[in-house]
Amino acid sequence: GRYRVISTKPMPGTRWIKLLTDQDCRVEICTEKKTILSVEDILALIGTKCDGVIGQLTEDWGDVLFSALKRAGGTAFSNMAVGYNNVDVDAATKNGIAVGNTPGVLTETTAELAASLSLAAARRIVEADQFMRAGLYDGWLPHLFVGNLLKGQTVGVIGAGRIGSAYARMMIEGFKMNLIYYDLYQSTRLEKFVTAYGQFLKANGEQPVTWKRAATMEDVLREADVISLHPILDKTTYHLINKERLAIMKKEAVLVNCSRGPVVHEVDLVEHLRANPMFRVGLDVFEDEPYMKPGLAEMKNAVVVPHIASASKWTREGMATLAALNVLGKIKGYPIWHNPNQVEPFLDENSVPPP
Numbered sequence: 001g002r003y004r005v006i007s008t009k010p011m012p013g014t015r016w017i018k019l020l021t022d023q024d025c026r027v028e029i030c031t032e033k034k035t036i037l038s039v040e041d042i043l044a045l046i047g048t049k050c051d052g053v054i055g056q057l058t059e060d061w062g063d064v065l066f067s068a069l070k071r072a073g074g075t076a077f078s079n080m081a082v083g084y085n086n087v088d089v090d091a092a093t094k095n096g097i098a099v100g101n102t103p104g105v106l107t108e109t110t111a112e113l114a115a116s117l118s119l120a121a122a123r124r125i126v127e128a129d130q131f132m133r134a135g136l137y138d139g140w141l142p143h144l145f146v147g148n149l150l151k152g153q154t155v156g157v158i159g160a161g162r163i164g165s166a167y168a169r170m171m172i173e174g175f176k177m178n179l180i181y182y183d184l185y186q187s188t189r190l191e192k193f194v195t196a197y198g199q200f201l202k203a204n205g206e207q208p209v210t211w212k213r214a215a216t217m218e219d220v221l222r223e224a225d226v227i228s229l230h231p232i233l234d235k236t237t238y239h240l241i242n243k244e245r246l247a248i249m250k251k252e253a254v255l256v257n258c259s260r261g262p263v264v265h266e267v268d269l270v271e272h273l274r275a276n277p278m279f280r281v282g283l284d285v286f287e288d289e290p291y292m293k294p295g296l297a298e299m300k301n302a303v304v305v306p307h308i309a310s311a312s313k314w315t316r317e318g319m320a321t322l323a324a325l326n327v328l329g330k331i332k333g334y335p336i337w338h339n340p341n342q343v344e345p346f347l348d349e350n351s352v353p354p355p
């Protein structure tokens with residue numbers, strides 16, 4: 001192959017490799033055993049000649065790596081993730097490196113995990129599972145692991161983009177929840193869906209579902225029974241959920257985070273979980289991965305999983321394929337396939353920022 005493309009991790013499937021090798025690329029997959037590569041590890045991988053890199057969300061892609069990639073003759077970098085808070089896009093641009101990400105293929109998979117965590121937290125699935133395995137079940141009781149009924153309750157979505165909207169639809173259609181959402185942009189498609197579904201329910205003699213676009217995030221926190229966080233992580237969403245905002249949530253609310261750990265102030269969250277045993281969380285991401293803040297692991301009202309929201313076979317192979325196409329396209333002289341600055345396809349044309 002004429003072009004040298006590096007993947008910092010083995011990725012699922014083989015199609016992504018074939019795409020590259022069919023197009024004159026030599027693919028080098030890093031086989032380093034440690035889970036998280038340092039900047040130094042990646043510098044060594046890039047070496048003196050490298051056309052493009054597929055990297056992971058655990059890596060710190062800033063000026064050091066992008067200038068090294070530039071020196072090695074590279075032009076393309078793709079994160080194998082939709083989130084790109086680990087990528088300094090300005091530094092990449094300054095070094096003439098195009099940046100790609102992998103939206104779309106993980107939307108439903110991630111939304112399904114958010115739905116799973118919502119149910120697991122609301123119905124105390126993990127606690128109950130641990131109770132069974134510990135041999136503590138000695139007969140049915142009216143009070144045993146009583147949780148929350150979702151039907152007729154309100155689901156709150158903070159960040160109604162691709163993933164947030166898909167999650168909202170699942171919770172509305174699956175459990176007949178009402179919707180309140182907060183986003184800088186209006187999601188008319190989501191609003192139309194809830195309206196139409198409400199009419200369908202009504203025509204069938206059932207209580208219709210309703211929707212509301214909240215003027216402030218606080219309105220969502222105050223009114224919703226299940227709240228799922230789907231913003232990107234940047235300066236404006238860092239510690240979005242803190243002590244003050246937890247305090248205005250319902251005492252028996254469920255909070256789910258499948259976005260990025262630092263969106264939640266985890267120390268404040270642990271304190272809140274301790275003080276409010278009926279408040280429950282489902283967490284896929286953590287502020288300081290792979291660690292949890294002290295106390296979180298002991299909280300019975302927390303369901304925790306290791307950043308697996310996009311972990312379905314179809315999606316992970318799709319992400320690998322998109323990442324490869326991003327890099328390949330740029331190497332071949334096309335604009336990068338998916339880039340973080342592109343207009344979000346889920347936004348309706350008539351979508352307007354908030355008043």
Ligand code: GLV
Nearest residue numbers: 080081082083310
């Ligand atoms: C995973 O967290 C992703 O951003 O794709």
Ligand code: GLV
Nearest residue numbers: 139140141142144
């Ligand atoms: C519970 O198992 C019931 O039958 O109500």
